[in-house]
Amino acid sequence: MLKIAGICLSLLVLGTAGVGWWFYQHLNGNIHSVSLDGKGGTEKADAFGRTPINILVIGSDGRTSAEDCRLGGGCSKTGVQSGNGNADVEMVVHISADRSNATVMSVPRDTMTQVPACKDPVSGQSTSGYYGQINSALSYGPACQVATVHQLTGIPIDHFVKLDFSGVVQMSDAVGGVDVCVSDDVYDTYSHLKLSRGTHTLKGSGALEFVRSRHGFGDGSDLGRTTTQHIFLSSLIRKFKSAGTLTDPTAVYGLADAATKALTVDDGLGSVRKLIGLASDVDKVPAKRMTFTTMQTDPDPNNRDHVVVGPGAKTLFSTIANDQSLTTDSGKKADAASATAEPTATASAVPASQIAVTVGNGTTVTGRAADVATALTDQGFGSATVIHGTPSSATTTLTYGTGQKGEAQTVAKALGLPSSQLKQGTGTGLTLVIGSDWPSGTSFPGGSSSPAPADTHAAVGGAHASTADQAKTCAKVSPYKTVSLNGVSMTPTQAYAAARGIPDSDT
Numbered sequence: 001m002l003k004i005a006g007i008c009l010s011l012l013v014l015g016t017a018g019v020g021w022w023f024y025q026h027l028n029g030n031i032h033s034v035s036l037d038g039k040g041g042t043e044k045a046d047a048f049g050r051t052p053i054n055i056l057v058i059g060s061d062g063r064t065s066a067e068d069c070r071l072g073g074g075c076s077k078t079g080v081q082s083g084n085g086n087a088d089v090e091m092v093v094h095i096s097a098d099r100s101n102a103t104v105m106s107v108p109r110d111t112m113t114q115v116p117a118c119k120d121p122v123s124g125q126s127t128s129g130y131y132g133q134i135n136s137a138l139s140y141g142p143a144c145q146v147a148t149v150h151q152l153t154g155i156p157i158d159h160f161v162k163l164d165f166s167g168v169v170q171m172s173d174a175v176g177g178v179d180v181c182v183s184d185d186v187y188d189t190y191s192h193l194k195l196s197r198g199t200h201t202l203k204g205s206g207a208l209e210f211v212r213s214r215h216g217f218g219d220g221s222d223l224g225r226t227t228t229q230h231i232f233l234s235s236l237i238r239k240f241k242s243a244g245t246l247t248d249p250t251a252v253y254g255l256a257d258a259a260t261k262a263l264t265v266d267d268g269l270g271s272v273r274k275l276i277g278l279a280s281d282v283d284k285v286p287a288k289r290m291t292f293t294t295m296q297t298d299p300d301p302n303n304r305d306h307v308v309v310g311p312g313a314k315t316l317f318s319t320i321a322n323d324q325s326l327t328t329d330s331g332k333k334a335d336a337a338s339a340t341a342e343p344t345a346t347a348s349a350v351p352a353s354q355i356a357v358t359v360g361n362g363t364t365v366t367g368r369a370a371d372v373a374t375a376l377t378d379q380g381f382g383s384a385t386v387i388h389g390t391p392s393s394a395t396t397t398l399t400y401g402t403g404q405k406g407e408a409q410t411v412a413k414a415l416g417l418p419s420s421q422l423k424q425g426t427g428t429g430l431t432l433v434i435g436s437d438w439p440s441g442t443s444f445p446g447g448s449s450s451p452a453p454a455d456t457h458a459a460v461g462g463a464h465a466s467t468a469d470q471a472k473t474c475a476k477v478s479p480y481k482t483v484s485l486n487g488v489s490m491t492p493t494q495a496y497a498a499a500r501g502i503p504d505s506d507t
Helices: 005-011 021-030 066-072 134-140 142-153 165-174 204-212 222-241 249-262 272-283 313-321 368-378 405-415 456-460 492-498
Strands: 032-034 053-060 087-095 102-106 112-115 130-133 159-163 178-182 198-202 263-266 290-294 297-300 303-309 356-361 383-387 397-400 422-424 430-434 483-485 488-490
Touching (some): 021 249, 053 142, 087 134, 087 142, 102 222, 112 134, 112 303, 130 134, 134 142, 142 159, 142 313, 165 204, 165 249, 178 222, 198 204, 204 222, 222 290, 249 263, 313 456, 368 383, 368 405, 405 422, 483 492
Parallel strands (some): 032 263, 102 290, 356 383, 356 430, 397 422
Antiparallel strands (some): 053 087, 112 130, 159 263, 297 303, 483 488
């Protein structure tokens, strides 16, 4: 089940604007929407008043219809279920303010995190908050899932799209199938995906089997599955962008009808007009500038079947939150200097993730140090610690130790501090004292703040980054004994050879 919706669900309705009022009303009637109630934060406009778009794409494992039960299994004892299920696919889709680039970040379903207090307005189910697996937040409604991802990453999320099993099948059929490649023969006895080595066009249940497979690829965990889902979604994007896909009226009708029936969205996307607007924005982004990543993780020390946020993830989060591209105009991965909207102050500037700042309040306004410290950590700085008992000061100063001028310049750039506010001290570390010349806000008055330089090497390190134009990428079949056939553990390739009587998923 997948997140193919996120970017592409909106592309499905791109060509529907001129097909008539009846069709327009019909599609509007298909769409189911719910409110986010501001639980995902708010996007900030850039210097030109343009606003990025962040969408949480959710793939639900809920068996809420007979068709979902048939496709997903597991209903023999429970029957058709109610509720939202779990968010077995979570993907943050970021479209830049200038619509020149996009980043798609998967959050593994096995991530352990703090779920905030939530209440589902539809079911009434509520929680006071708990520490648990991130995908469980959907039990308390899509807004709770959005709030949980926002709290984990610090990325403002103003929209969501939810898709279930049958939705994947409908959309895959509507586009006439999606081309994928596998590195070796594979049979995942759990998702039932069975393919010979090479390229295949998958429709319907075969497409669902591919995107659900977690035992067929990588190490047999959810981490490997996110990579194959990126391959699938990249192929789908290329198909939408290819000539003719959106020029056939019959195809457009099928795409739009399937998409709108398959989705639950927030009320900010709850009409065909709004989806067409989103589609237009997405279509401006070249495939070579759509970066797919998976949030960096470490094994959970308390349970090896779970993961926790790993090194580098904080930098990836801040890069997305600060609307910084992970590719250059040529489509290549950006380096730390070129990923910013403007040149850094000097070549010696240091990435925010490596910088710690101590902040003191030299004003009479309560909470000034805490406000600025929070702004720094929100921008991806390693830490910002508030100190108390700071003497009154008329002037804001940033004092840095020997050899730390580059770090000070990075902080100054993030806060809009002019170079005249920086001075070298005799100690070590960085100490920012907020003076009475800065009584409010998190950008220095009259300054020109911009996000700290994006450390893109750290942002994509261990994140399995790829771009949507990479048409020759094959999903790597697992070399481990991740599946079982007739009670015998074996590799997916061995299982393929042993199951010759079972038809392949593309037949």
